[in-house]
Amino acid sequence: xxxxxxxxxxxxxxxxxxxxxxxxxxxxxxxxxxxxxxxxxxxxxxxxxxxxxxxxxxxxxxxxxxxxxxxxxxxxxxxxxxxxxxxxxxxxxxxxxxxxxxxxxxxxxxxxxxxxxxxxxxxxxxxxxxxxxxxxxxxxxxxxxxxxxxxxxxxxxxxxxxxxxxxxxxxxxxxxxxxxxxxxxxxxxxxxxxxxxxxxxxxxxxxxxxxxxxxxxxxxxxxxxxxxxxxxxxxxxxxxxxxxxxxxxxxxxxxxxxxxxxxxxxxxxxxxxxxxxxxxxxxxxxxxxxxxxxxxxxxxxxxxxxxxxxxxxxxxxxxxxxxxxxxxxxxxxxxxxxxxxxxxxxxxxxxxxxxxxx
Amino acid sequence: xxxxxxxxxxxxxxxxxxxxxxxxxxxxxxxxxxxxxxxxxxxxxxxxxxxxxxxxxxxxxxxxxxxxxxxxxxxxxxxxxxxxxxxxxxxxxxxxxxxxxxxxxxxxxxxxxxxxxxxxxxxxxxxxxxxxxxxxxxxxxxxxxxxxxxxxxxxxxxxxxxxxxxxxxxxxxxxxxxxxxxxxxxxxxxxxxxxxxxxxxxxxxxxxxxxxxxxxxxxxxxxxxxxxxxxxxxxxxxxxxxxxxxxxxxxxxxxxxxxxxxxxxxxxxxxxxxxxxxxxxxxxxxxxxxxxxxxxxxxxxxxxxxxxxxx
Numbered sequence: 001x002x003x004x005x006x007x008x009x010x011x012x013x014x015x016x017x018x019x020x021x022x023x024x025x026x027x028x029x030x031x032x033x034x035x036x037x038x039x040x041x042x043x044x045x046x047x048x049x050x051x052x053x054x055x056x057x058x059x060x061x062x063x064x065x066x067x068x069x070x071x072x073x074x075x076x077x078x079x080x081x082x083x084x085x086x087x088x089x090x091x092x093x094x095x096x097x098x099x100x101x102x103x104x105x106x107x108x109x110x111x112x113x114x115x116x117x118x119x120x121x122x123x124x125x126x127x128x129x130x131x132x133x134x135x136x137x138x139x140x141x142x143x144x145x146x147x148x149x150x151x152x153x154x155x156x157x158x159x160x161x162x163x164x165x166x167x168x169x170x171x172x173x174x175x176x177x178x179x180x181x182x183x184x185x186x187x188x189x190x191x192x193x194x195x196x197x198x199x200x201x202x203x204x205x206x207x208x209x210x211x212x213x214x215x216x217x218x219x220x221x222x223x224x225x226x227x228x229x230x231x232x233x234x235x236x237x238x239x240x241x242x243x244x245x246x247x248x249x250x251x252x253x254x255x256x257x258x259x260x261x262x263x264x265x266x267x268x269x270x271x272x273x274x275x276x277x278x279x280x281x282x283x284x285x286x287x288x289x290x291x292x293x294x295x296x297x298x299x300x301x302x303x304x305x306x307x308x309x310x311x312x313x314x315x316x317x318x319x320x321x322x323x324x325x326x327x328x329x330x331x332x333x334x335x336x337x338x339x340x341x342x343x344x345x346x347x348x349x350x351x352x353x354x355x356x357x358x
Numbered sequence: 359x360x361x362x363x364x365x366x367x368x369x370x371x372x373x374x375x376x377x378x379x380x381x382x383x384x385x386x387x388x389x390x391x392x393x394x395x396x397x398x399x400x401x402x403x404x405x406x407x408x409x410x411x412x413x414x415x416x417x418x419x420x421x422x423x424x425x426x427x428x429x430x431x432x433x434x435x436x437x438x439x440x441x442x443x444x445x446x447x448x449x450x451x452x453x454x455x456x457x458x459x460x461x462x463x464x465x466x467x468x469x470x471x472x473x474x475x476x477x478x479x480x481x482x483x484x485x486x487x488x489x490x491x492x493x494x495x496x497x498x499x500x501x502x503x504x505x506x507x508x509x510x511x512x513x514x515x516x517x518x519x520x521x522x523x524x525x526x527x528x529x530x531x532x533x534x535x536x537x538x539x540x541x542x543x544x545x546x547x548x549x550x551x552x553x554x555x556x557x558x559x560x561x562x563x564x565x566x567x568x569x570x571x572x573x574x575x576x577x578x579x580x581x582x583x584x585x586x587x588x589x590x591x592x593x594x595x596x597x598x599x600x601x602x603x604x605x606x607x608x609x610x611x612x613x614x615x616x617x618x619x620x621x622x623x624x625x626x627x628x629x630x631x632x633x634x635x636x637x638x639x640x641x642x643x644x645x646x647x648x649x650x651x652x653x654x655x656x657x658x659x660x661x662x663x664x665x666x667x668x669x
Contacts, residue, residue, distance in 0.1 A: 123653050130411045130471050134600045135653055138646035145643050277472055322483030329476030333469055334461040
């Protein structure tokens with residue numbers, strides 16, 4: 001009844017190519033963004049710090065992995081490593097270059113991550129599938145070992161951790177211990193919105209289509225004139241850029257300080273993989289929904305059993321979490337391989353016809 | 359310059375000067391390598407029979423070992439616990455086929471791979487949910503005494519483990535080559551449709567192959583658990599088995615064995631002689647880098663069939 005595009009005519013090319021061609025969608029998205037920006041007005045510090053900022057950081061990372069896996073079809077288990085490159089590069093940049101704007105530093109560190117991503121993406125030109133997964137695992141272990149071993153990366157800090165130095169933007173502190181969660185939330189949110197918008201436009205344009213062609217059938221794609229070398233490496237570069245920026249945000253805006261363990265396989269690579277499987281491979285919106293899901297399940301498990309009067313230990317809770325994640329993955333792969341994004345699409349189709357479906 | 363010398367000169371001088379240390383490292387490496395091979399075997403079996411890359415093999419090792427230890431802690435004698443854990447692995451094979459594989463027929467390899475990552479988490483969670491997550495000692499009566507063989511120090515445990523591994527491989531080889539079931543398994547591995555058309559029941563085959571992989575996992579879990587205790591890190595050796603597979607080839611049983619031994623020895627020797635040049639702890643990534651080099655220059659591995667398309 002409310003969700004119909006009848007009467008909305010596209011009269012210009014710009015209208016036709018809009019990200020959200022339907023007016024209701026535009027309004028809904030703007031409303032969501034407005035609500036997201038006004039969240040700091042009523043959310044408390046726990047919510048911002050423990051849930052929302054984490055969600056934003058992981059959503060950005062999931063978009064990055066989805067570009068590589070969902071659109072370009074290249075499996076990667078090295079998300080954590082690329083995020084670590086971003087984080088350590090950002091740390092080195094901000095601590096060694098005086099007066100460098102922190103936003104510029106974060107973007108530059110994304111560039112470093114992209115360069116590393118290209119290097120480890122090179123094997124993708126000869127191998128695919130899980131062979132490639134092993135190659136990216138090599139990246140994961142090697143890079144984390146390197147950051148752990150070579151003192152230069154953490155400025156020979158005796159504790160071996162990297163700590164976000166205090167930096168300001170427009171006179172408001174956004175990193176370091178004195179930064180308020182509200183400010184850090186806004187920074188992450190802006191990164192996510194801009195990142196998602198760029199990713200969406202990349203994915204539906206020429207580049208995204210060439211990625212999908214490579215994913216669906218690489219030989220056919222090559223025949224119609226898509227260069228596998230450039231396309232795959234571009235996917236690795238852009239995906240790693242997103243992961244690198246998210247990694248930098250993870251240390252600078254979420255954790256405050258981190259060691260290499262924060263980026264290991266179980267902490268980053270697998271959860272992000274789950275996010276895009278549950279959210280939907282090849283969908284930007286799905287990455288965000290998947291991230292929300294994966295971040296919320298542990299929170300739910302911590303808070304729900306006490307509510308119904310059940311006391312479970314943290315170890316038990318962790319095992320339940322693992323089982324739930326695993327089961328969700330299997331169920332989604334069997335029932336809806338395209339994830340929550342597809343469910344959302346079905347819901348929208350239903351909504352268009354509501355209340356008279358025939 | 360110093361670094362180059364530390365990489366290209368010093369290790370060889372050291373090997374020349376202390377050959378017995380080198381041989382000892384090789385032997386230690388071989389004994390770890392046998393364990394890698396055991397885990398890799400499970401991967402190869404499932405990959406051969408269903409073209410499925412079973413990421414959950416490591417979790418199956420953990421799950422099997424946890425079940426065995428858990429039962430023994432409840433006072434079940436070793437032989438009964440062994441039979442019961444085997445039964446559990448058979449039931450697991452049935453459940454996996456019934457609830458998962460059946461619905462994933464004809465899916466892409468990538469989807470299957472991700473499904474097994476899910477299974478991996480389910481198994482890790484369930485195993486630890488039932489039996490707890492603290493380190494458990496597994497006493498199965500393998501003597502663990504060092505003995506001298508000339509100037510070289512050996513360990514009865516490692517020798518026993520090597521024999522167990524060898525026995526397992528020989529019996530698997532006989533099973534695959536001589537029994538009707540083994541022949542059916544190889545037929546399915548070659549071509550699903552052709553196998554179906556001559557009347558080989560695919561579902562039975564899957565259950566059979568997952569059962570075998572489960573039992574191989576149990577053996578690996580017992581040996582590994584007896585060596586270093588049954589704990590969560592057992593499932594991480596699955597990650598070490600991946601480079602073994604790349605090295606040996608995904609479809610080759612001998613490849614899994616040789617690959618495991620090469621990775622085991624390479625790791626220890628690299629750590630012992632080249633480690634200092636890189637600041638130590640290179641064991642963690644050495645295997646992967648070796649695998650990466652193999653992927654670039656010889657993607658089918660040492661013994662694998664050349665099935666990878668050039669892209």
